[in-house]
Amino acid sequence: MPEGPEIRRAADRVGKAIAGRPATAVSFAFEHLKRWEPVLSGRRVERVDAWGKAMLTRFEGGLVVYSHNQLYGRWYVRNAGSLPDTNRQLRFAVHNASKSALLYSASEIDVLEAEHLDAHPFLAKLGPDLLDRSLAEKDLRARLRSDAYRGRQLAAVYLDQGFLAGLGNYLRAEILFLAGVHPKARVKDLDAAGVRKLAKATLEVGQRAYATGGRTLDERTFARVKKQGGTRRELRFFVYGRKGRPCHRCGTRIRRIDAGGRHIFFCPTCQPR
DNA sequence: TCTTTATGGTGAG
């Protein structure tokens, strides 16, 4: 569940199981965190938040469990007393009278004090959350045009968690496609309409991915590709992971290049240089 | 069935 929208859905799911109730038991796999088990056990879970790709499990008394799934971390919610059938490694668990929330495979877990979250090296660098309802298009346009970002390649800006927390490699490819922007373009190369389109696509794609569980295709394209018998990936993305496949919009073969240190996919016709 | 790759991020060189 790697990018912001998937993490937020996981936080929703986990929160539904454990927020607002006392944790009857809390456990950690890492030795250096075991001292927190008796401290957190018995405390009420206040909320489970997502901030970009980070998850914050907030306990009463101002203690917060920070976790980051990176590529492989995965949350399971089970009825109390049962565990998922998996060979993965259990790293963090919160149990209450009826449910268990279980985090497997994650290697980034820590216990922090709520008032010192910004002392955490990763959290301190995060920009506003991509899915934050109060993030308006005009705020995003101003951010794009600010000195920090206007001169950098969009391919790099759209991986930078300080620009928007929760963006990742599939979201950047899909957003730049829908904005009609070449990955190596810079904000300062765009006209006002281009910046407007980019800001709009950013929020739209983020929200759609959240609503659908990671699909960025709009309903109409999704229905059309489905009728043609598209595969899983064809039904999910416009360009991501589709090297050599025909563009869903114009039929041109999708290309893959390196930009911002990772592979990015784009349509050379829909996203001209 | 084996090998490669990946939606992430850190830390060392």
Add this chain to the structure above:
DNA sequence: TCACCCTAAAGAT
């Protein structure tokens, strides 16, 4: 830039 932490699915054979 690379090794590393984790694991599963896709691709190659």
